[in-house]
Amino acid sequence: MGRYRMEDFEVDVSEDLGPLLFVKLRKTHLLLKDAWFCNHITVWVFQQSMEEKEVVFPCYRWVQGDGIICLPEATAWMMRNEVQGLFQKHGEEELEERRTLYRWATWKEGLPLSVAAASEKDLPLDVRFHEGKKIDFEGTLAAGMMDIALKRLYTLLSSWNSLEDFDQIFWGSKSALAKRVRQSWKEDDFFGYQFLNGVNPTLLRRSTSLPTRLVIPPELEGLQAQLERKLQEGCLFEADFSLLDGIQANVIQGERQHLAAPLVMLKMEPDGKLLPMAIQLQPPCSGSPDPPLFLPSDPSLTWLLAKAWVRNSDFQLHELQAHLLKTHLVAEVFAVATMRCLPGMHPIFKLLIPHLRYTLEINTRARTKLISDGGIFDQVVNTGGGGHLDVLRKATACLTYRSLCPPDDLADRGLLGIPSALYAHDALRLWDIISRYVQGTVHLYYSEDEVVQSDPEVQAWCQEITEIGLCGAQERGFPVSFQSRAELCHFVTMCIFTCTAQHSGINQGQLDWYAWVPNAPCTMRKPPPTTKDVTLEMVMATLPNVHQACLQMTIAWHLGRFQPDMVPLGHHKEEYFSGPGYKAVLKRFQEDLNTLEREIVARNEGLDLPYYYLQPSRIENSITI
Numbered sequence: 019m020g021r022y023r024m025e026d027f028e029v030d031v032s033e034d035l036g037p038l039l040f041v042k043l044r045k046t047h048l049l050l051k052d053a054w055f056c057n058h059i060t061v062w063v064f065q066q067s068m069e070e071k072e073v074v075f076p077c078y079r080w081v082q083g084d085g086i087i088c089l090p091e092a093t094a095w096m097m098r099n100e101v102q103g104l105f106q107k108h109g110e111e112e113l114e115e116r117r118t119l120y121r122w123a124t125w126k127e128g129l130p131l132s133v134a135a136a137s138e139k140d141l142p143l144d145v146r147f148h149e150g151k152k153i154d155f156e157g158t159l160a161a162g163m164m165d166i167a168l169k170r171l172y173t174l175l176s177s178w179n180s181l182e183d184f185d186q187i188f189w190g191s192k193s194a195l196a197k198r199v200r201q202s203w204k205e206d207d208f209f210g211y212q213f214l215n216g217v218n219p220t221l222l223r224r225s226t227s228l229p230t231r232l233v234i235p236p237e238l239e240g241l242q243a244q245l246e247r248k249l250q251e252g253c254l255f256e257a258d259f260s261l262l263d264g265i266q267a268n269v270i271q272g273e274r275q276h277l278a279a280p281l282v283m284l285k286m287e288p289d290g291k292l293l294p295m296a297i298q299l300q301p302p303c304s305g306s307p308d309p310p311l312f313l314p315s316d317p318s319l320t321w322l323l324a325k326a327w328v329r330n331s332d333f334q335l336h337e338l339q340a341h342l343l344k345t346h347l348v349a350e351v352f353a354v355a356t357m358r359c360l361p362g363m364h365p366i367f368k369l370l371i372p373h374l375r376y377t378l379e380i381n382t383r384a385r386t387k388l389i390s391d392g393g394i395f396d397q398v399v400n401t402g403g404g405g406h407l408d409v410l411r412k413a414t415a416c417l418t419y420r421s422l423c424p425p426d427d428l429a430d431r432g433l434l435g436i437p438s439a440l441y442a443h444d445a446l447r448l449w450d451i452i453s454r455y456v457q458g459t460v461h462l463y464y465s466e467d468e469v470v471q472s473d474p475e476v477q478a479w480c481q482e483i484t485e486i487g488l489c490g491a492q493e494r495g496f497p498v499s500f501q502s503r504a505e506l507c508h509f510v511t512m513c514i515f516t517c518t519a520q521h522s523g524i525n526q527g528q529l530d531w532y533a534w535v536p537n538a539p540c541t542m543r544k545p546p547p548t549t550k551d552v553t554l555e556m557v558m559a560t561l562p563n564v565h566q567a568c569l570q571m572t573i574a575w576h577l578g579r580f581q582p583d584m585v586p587l588g589h590h591k592e593e594y595f596s597g598p599g600y601k602a603v604l605k606r607f608q609e610d611l612n613t614l615e616r617e618i619v620a621r622n623e624g625l626d627l628p629y630y631y632l633q634p635s636r637i638e639n640s641i642t643i
């Protein structure tokens with residue numbers, strides 16, 4: 019039997035089968051690997067003197083071995099209390115089986131729970147990468163490793179002692195914006211811009227007071243006055259990396275790496291540009307002299323090194339907190355809870371499942387190759403060697419529900435209504451669009467709040483996410499039950515937003531902002547400067563070495579590049595729902611996304627730096643990379 023064969027099978031049945039509730043599917047098992055993927059079964063019922071009727075049984079699962087798959091009819095959930103509880107019983111059996119297939123595991127204490135699987139090979143076939151994705155994933159990694167070998171060979175033959183020497187490895191696949199980063203990375207407005215619209219737009223806040231950790235030496239009273247004035251005008255902002263304080267730095271091949279925990283104060287100009295005013299690289303520590311404040315007026319290399327330290331710290335919080343924890347790991351919790359608590363005929367299962375595709379496998383791969391013992395973090399990142407897990411733990415301990423919902427998050431950070439905050443603008447638009455889609459769907463199945471309150475499955479799902487998967491996150495605002503349709507819609511909107519828009523916003527920028535390594539160094543090999551005497555030798559000795567820089571470029575490209583098999587948001591082919599109600603809601607969703615697409619394209623045409631990570635055609639329907 020050939021691989022990748024697609025076939026439609028038609029079977030005629032002449033006898034009257036009565037009302038159709040289930041179909042059962044079985045395949046004779048001959049060879050070791052002869053599984054088939056079944057999309058759906060459609061039955062056309064011909065009734066005398068009546069229109070032909072179509073009855074659909076969605077499947078979208080592998081049929082393997084000798085097992086029998088029993089598929090309830092697409093509208094079964096609406097009839098769950100009828101037909102002698104047959105659908106109810108089917109759902110219970112299905113969940114019983116799924117709970118043995120998808121089990122929770124504690125990979126590391128203090129992190130959200132994950133799926134129990136030591137490697138991707140342990141995952142059920144239904145959630146594995148399909149052949150094409152696997153070949154592409156593994157093939158591009160291998161090609162990237164070849165690039166590294168060539169780059170190392172090349173740099174062996176030349177010198178590595180000026181910033182321009184990073185050009186020697188800046189070849190191969192890279193984006194237009196990555197080239198722009200190489201041109202502009204030293205500019206202050208470019209540095210400030212990244213907090214609004216770069217790879218990590220999640221940290222910046224508008225200041226409501228001067229941060230207590232900011233110790234301003236008496237000789238800088240001018241700065242103090244300026245900061246206070248900006249604060250009063252409402253245009254003072256801060257990026258505080260205190261979460262990194264106290265984290266152990268990595269030791270790479272016997273060499274200790276170093277970490278900082280900076281605070282950056284920025285001002286917003288009337289034209290929307292965000293400019294750094296001061297950088298404090300470490301919080302004050304009793305018994306030590308106050309940490310210096312680095313300023314734009316410092317010698318240019320000093321100021322550049324201070325900014326490079328901030329960019330390195332941002333790399334850590336971006337990858338660990340914003341990316342891994344707040345998209346990948348929480349999406350995994352949604353995925354496992356969905357498999358364990360919601361039967362296939364449940365409307366919330368149908369709504370969410372296209373947004374959970376491939377997430378369990380990519381995360382399992384991350385746990386075995388990226389954040390594992392000896393993984394990429396240990397090899398080339400200064401939080402590696404265990405510090406990265408402590409960052410994840412600290413970030414988990416302060417993960418709030420509000421921070422996953424842009425209307426709340428952006429309000430809390432004082433970022434509403436800023437014309438140059440493009441991530442914020444597009445995220446809010448997407449939140450509204452997704453929320454309307456979710457509400458449209460939920461209202462088809464839940465006619466009033468009471469139906470939500472008395473749905474034991476959706477309540478168990480909520481509780482399992484908050485109490486089990488997120489390890490008691492009710493303390494941080496996550497719900498343990500839904501009292502109304504509105505609460506359910508808000509939560510499901512958060513799930514879909516996180517798995518689609520938010521991940522795309524956080525993931526794609528790796529390609530642009532991480533290719534020019536000095537803009538976002540993966541590690542720092544010397545301690546942060548404590549005086550303003552900085553030389554080029556110090557800068558070069560601090561930034562990643564050739565090997566570290568090459569690996570950063572390869573992984574950033576691997577993870578940030580356009581995925582060949584990507585499904586854009588709202589365009590999955592699976593049809594789990596049947597009937598005109600959902601079709602109309604989906605159509606509206608796609609139209610809303612198209613409208614936003616056109617708005618973003620038109621806006622970007624007039625911009626010096628386009629912001630396209632939240633352009634709907636670029637948003638993946640689930641976390642797959």
Ligand SMILES: CC/C=C\C/C=C\C/C=C\C/C=C\C/C=C\CCCCCC(=O)O
Nearest residue numbers: 337341342380383384387388570573574643
């Ligand atoms: C420059 C980027 C460096 C690190 C990226 C950090 C975080 C990314 C967060 C989530 C990515 C999720 C999954 C990636 C899974 C696997 C990566 C595989 C790399 C394997 C390299 C190898 O040695 O085979």
Ligand SMILES: [Fe+2]
Nearest residue numbers: 341346525643
């Ligand atoms: Fe990712």
